[in-house]
Amino acid sequence: MQPVRVVLAEDGVLLREGLAGLLARFGFEVAAAVGDAGALRAAVAAHAPGLVVTDVRMPPGFTDEGLRAAVELRRADPALPVVALSQYVELSYAADLLDSGDGRRVGYLLKDRVVDVAEFADALRRVVAGGTVVDPKVVRQLVRRRRDPLERLSPREREVLALMAEGRSNAAIARELVVSEATVGKHVGAVLAKLDLPPDDGTHRRVLAVLAHLRGEGGSAAG
Amino acid sequence: MGGVIGAAGGVAGALRRPGYLAGAWPWRSAWYLVSGTGPALVAAPFAMAALAGRPWFLAALAAGPFAAVPVGRWERRRLRAVDPRPVRDGHAGGPRLREAATWRELAWLGLLVTAVPAVAAALAGAALMLGVFLVSPLLAGEGPVAVGFATVGSVGGALVYAGAALALLPVLGYAAGGAALAEAWAARRLLGTGPRDELVEVTRSRARLVDAFEAERRRIERDLHDGAQQRLVGLTLQIALARLEVPDGGPAAAGLDAAHRQAKELMAELRELIHGIHPRVLTDRGLAAALGELADRSAAPVAVDVRLAGRLAPEVESTAYFVAAEALANAAKHAGARHVAVRAHRSGGLLVLEVADDGAGGAAAADGGGLAGLADRAAAVGGRMLLSSPPGGPTVVRAELPCSPSA
Numbered sequence: 001m002q003p004v005r006v007v008l009a010e011d012g013v014l015l016r017e018g019l020a021g022l023l024a025r026f027g028f029e030v031a032a033a034v035g036d037a038g039a040l041r042a043a044v045a046a047h048a049p050g051l052v053v054t055d056v057r058m059p060p061g062f063t064d065e066g067l068r069a070a071v072e073l074r075r076a077d078p079a080l081p082v083v084a085l086s087q088y089v090e091l092s093y094a095a096d097l098l099d100s101g102d103g104r105r106v107g108y109l110l111k112d113r114v115v116d117v118a119e120f121a122d123a124l125r126r127v128v129a130g131g132t133v134v135d136p137k138v139v140r141q142l143v144r145r146r147r148d149p150l151e152r153l154s155p156r157e158r159e160v161l162a163l164m165a166e167g168r169s170n171a172a173i174a175r176e177l178v179v180s181e182a183t184v185g186k187h188v189g190a191v192l193a194k195l196d197l198p199p200d201d202g203t204h205r206r207v208l209a210v211l212a213h214l215r216g217e218g219g220s221a222a223g
Numbered sequence: 224m225g226g227v228i229g230a231a232g233g234v235a236g237a238l239r240r241p242g243y244l245a246g247a248w249p250w251r252s253a254w255y256l257v258s259g260t261g262p263a264l265v266a267a268p269f270a271m272a273a274l275a276g277r278p279w280f281l282a283a284l285a286a287g288p289f290a291a292v293p294v295g296r297w298e299r300r301r302l303r304a305v306d307p308r309p310v311r312d313g314h315a316g317g318p319r320l321r322e323a324a325t326w327r328e329l330a331w332l333g334l335l336v337t338a339v340p341a342v343a344a345a346l347a348g349a350a351l352m353l354g355v356f357l358v359s360p361l362l363a364g365e366g367p368v369a370v371g372f373a374t375v376g377s378v379g380g381a382l383v384y385a386g387a388a389l390a391l392l393p394v395l396g397y398a399a400g401g402a403a404l405a406e407a408w409a410a411r412r413l414l415g416t417g418p419r420d421e422l423v424e425v426t427r428s429r430a431r432l433v434d435a436f437e438a439e440r441r442r443i444e445r446d447l448h449d450g451a452q453q454r455l456v457g458l459t460l461q462i463a464l465a466r467l468e469v470p471d472g473g474p475a476a477a478g479l480d481a482a483h484r485q486a487k488e489l490m491a492e493l494r495e496l497i498h499g500i501h502p503r504v505l506t507d508r509g510l511a512a513a514l515g516e517l518a519d520r521s522a523a524p525v526a527v528d529v530r531l532a533g534r535l536a537p538e539v540e541s542t543a544y545f546v547a548a549e550a551l552a553n554a555a556k557h558a559g560a561r562h563v564a565v566r567a568h569r570s571g572g573l574l575v576l577e578v579a580d581d582g583a584g585g586a587a588a589a590d591g592g593g594l595a596g597l598a599d600r601a602a603a604v605g606g607r608m609l610l611s612s613p614p615g616g617p618t619v620v621r622a623e624l625p626c627s628p629s630a
Contacts, residue, residue, distance in 0.1 A: 012449070012454075012457065014453065014454055014457035014458075015453050015457045018456075018460035018464070019460070021461075021464055022460060022464060025464055025467060087448075087503055088502075088503055088504050088516065089516070089519075090508060090512065092508075092512075112456065112491075112494070114456065114460055115459040115460050115483070115486070115487060115490070117463040117464060117467065140519075141519045
């Protein structure tokens with residue numbers, strides 16, 4: 001299998017090198033590693049990568065240049081897998097990304113996640129495979145903001161919900177929570193039923209359904 | 224007026240010291256009085272023209288407002304001869320004719336061509352008369368001489384005048400000092416920023432201090448964020464990658480696992496530390512986003528109702544943020560609140576922030592406490608903080624901060 005070609009954008013040199021090492025170690029091919037949003041656009045145009053990993057905050061303005069570049073790239077090519085790394089949870093960042101294209105092949109993760117290298121590489125692979133990956137902290141914020149229907153969920157079901165939003169399969173959730181896959185299936189069914197969501201028919205679909213539901217009314221509270 | 228004149232330096236202080244007459248101050252005062260007559264000399268021909276009914280004296284009146292500013296500048300320098308305290312001019316840089324400072328300088332120019340030369344002339348006349356009295360014994364030998372308002376015919380008679388003049392010399396010295404002091408006082412009032420402006424200036428300088436403090440916090444946050452935090456993430460990542468190259472179960476693997484765990488803990492600690500110094504989300508996304516994030520981090524459930532469009536001045540945003548953070552921390556930690564509401568909106572020129580909780584109440588803005596410090600910060604940006612927390616609750620912390628949208 002051809003390795004996935006990655007364009008990496010991160011302005012911190014050490015972290016950029018670390019990420020490049022991580023990607024190579026996990027079988028990705030780093031086509032270009034750049035330090036600002038302009039270079040990111042140019043590199044994507046030049047290398048036509050199979051995955052873009054970008055820091056949200058980059059020169060010259062050090063606000064959300066990376067994210068805006070990512071959204072732009074997704075608008076030009078909705079099939080381009082993009083993972084944005086953010087310093088803190090910002091629901092509007094996650095929303096901008098999820099709203100770009102059809103909401104598939106995108107990821108929004110906190111930067112600190114990269115140090116759990118295997119999980120991070122796994123998340124990248126899921127995005128490349130067409131999945132949607134959202135940081136558990138984003139889900140936690142959304143859950144906190146949507147009280148009413150979520151209060152009906154048991155703590156275990158909320159854990160399952162957070163992992164579902166991360167785009168994990170039932171098997172992966174079972175491994176994470178150290179329970180059987182059948183138990184997970186039961187929890188997932190309960191979650192979907194309690195949130196009035198259509199029954200499970202594919203991982204990315206249910207991620208989108210869960211996120212759309214969570215963002216529905218409560219997500220705009222921070223405005 | 225004691226506060227204004229009472230400075231120890233300058234003629235004011237010198238007048239109170241016993242050695243005043245023996246020192247240079249009577250002479251400096253005299254110089255100050257005499258040197259102030261320049262504008263009157265320039266104005267004299269115009270005054271005569273006015274008396275003679277010649278219309279061109281009006282030119283002097285028209286030129287007054289334009290002359291007032293440079294004269295004021297010169298006068299502030301001249302004032303240093305008798306009053307070393309600096310005088311800041313009240314010009315803010317706007318159109319000259321629309322500034323109160325210009326008109327106060329014009330008022331001073333008016334005094335410079337009327338009262339100032341009149342006082343100087345009176346004192347000069349007195350000095351001249353005393354001088355004539357003093358030398359009259361030398362002149363009287365030649366026959367009767369007119370000394371001021373009197374005529375002396377003999378040396379003996381002249382000696383009486385000379386003695387009186389000698390006795391009056393100290394009075395003249397103090398009169399010069401007193402006149403210089405009065406002139407300096409009036410000059411300071413008219414040429415400075417004015418008493419009300421000085422109060423504004425005090426507030427402004429406090430606000431500048433808060434600004435500087437705020438900027439410093441942001442700088443420290445940025446340095447830590449771009450430096451230590453990024454490098455720590457890079458380091459932790461390196462440890463994780465190194466761990467992958469080591470077979471499971473060996474002592475090296477255990478050591479790297481421990482190092483990785485500790486590095487991750489350090490990452491979390493550093494993130495919290497940096498967040499406490501100045502939250503990045505506040506810098507990047509503004510108060511509304513930061514309050515939302517704050518609510519999400521709170522131990523007690525928080526309802527957020529923030530109606531703010533656009534960004535506010537950084538010091539207002541961060542003051543409001545830290546008021547909310549302290550109030551939320553108190554609600555969760557001390558009051559045991561089950562529900563907290565954070566509200567923020569703009570009302571007139573004010574940002575109104577309210578944090579209400581249903582906890583035990585009894586919070587006090589004790590000296591040195593977190594709330595007292597925040598009240599100080601609110602005051603420094605020209606706002607205020609109100610606290611209502613009866614025993615049994617509920618507690619409401621309200622901050623009102625003047626704000627205008629930041630560019």
